[in-house]
Amino acid sequence: MKQSRDVMxxxxxxxxxxxxxxxxxxxxQIQKMPSTPYRDNRVDYVGWxxxxxxxxxxxxxxxxxxxxPGVRGVIPTAACGGCLTQVIETLRRGGLAPYRARIMQLESEGDxxxxxKDSDKETWRLHIPIITNPNCFFEWQRADGSIESVHLPADGSAWLVRVDVNHRAVNRSNEASQRVHLLMGLGANPSFDMLAEPLVPVMRESERAVDLSLFTRSMDG
Known part of the structure; x- marks a missing residue:
């Protein structure tokens, strides 16, 4: 992997x-403010x-x-204060262009x-988990139909996820529980040198080998 497009x-x-x-x-602070309901692919959230x-x-x-109109959501709201302001400013100083930052609360769902997919071209979203549980996952479907599943710990890290690959967020807790993330769009894709382990590739080595083999055959033909 040498480019951000190789990573999901x-x-x-x-x-x-x-x-x-x-x-x-x-x-x-935030939870006491009025929230906005949001329904995404049959799953209910509330957000700030x-x-x-x-x-x-x-x-x-x-x-x-x-x-x-292609206007980016970069104007601070009443919820943008304290450590949230610091997070946004730190990300900007680091070379990212965050927009439409929001806190989304996903309950343990029935459906x-x-x-x-949220896009047809390479597109990243940034997540900073605030509250989570071990049964919360972000998942992608690979070209062969298999599911790649990762848990995003609420340890203060920022996690970059591709949303132009088939994906979903799930909370499989059998008990009433929350999954609360600070998430945002990025006005430009992160460069490869911004990415740190753990890295999950878009294509496994076995898939790359098959893809390269097919390309070689087409060139020979």
Missing amino acids: FARLKNFKTDPEALRTHFVE AVTSRDGTMGDGIQRISSGG EMPLH
């Missing part, structure tokens, strides 16, 4: 925030916008039409989110 999951290099400060800020296009809490959560 990684930790952001040289980034760490205080996970306990994030959890405390969420419980004592941290940045939006017009600075309102609702705009940063509601679904944005793909045919609308499992179907696999889906």
Whole structure:
């Protein structure tokens, strides 16, 4: 792997925030603010916008039409304060262009989110887990139909996930539990040197070998 397009999951290099400060800020500040309901592929969330296009809490959560004006949600909302402001500023200083930052709370669901794509070209989203449990996973479907599953720990790391590959977020806890993440879009894809272990490739070595073999045959033909 030599380019970001070869990777579908990684930790952001040289980034760490205080996970306990994030959890405390969420419980004592954000959770007391009005939330916005959001339904994504049969699964219900509630959310709080941290940045939006017009600075309102609702705009940063509601679904944005793909045919609308290409305005990025970078204006701070009432929820953008304290450690959340520090996180956004740190990411910008690190060379990223975060937008539409929001805190999304996924309950343990009755329906499992179907696999889906959010884009047809290389697109990354950044997640910083605030509250999680061992049964929460981010999953992708590979070309052969197999599922790649990772757990994103709430340890202060920022996790980069590809959303142009079939994917879904799941909370398989059998008990009432929350999965709360700070997540955001990125105005430009991260460079490969921003990615740190653990790295998950888009194609396994065996798939690369088959792909290269088919390419060689086509060239010989």
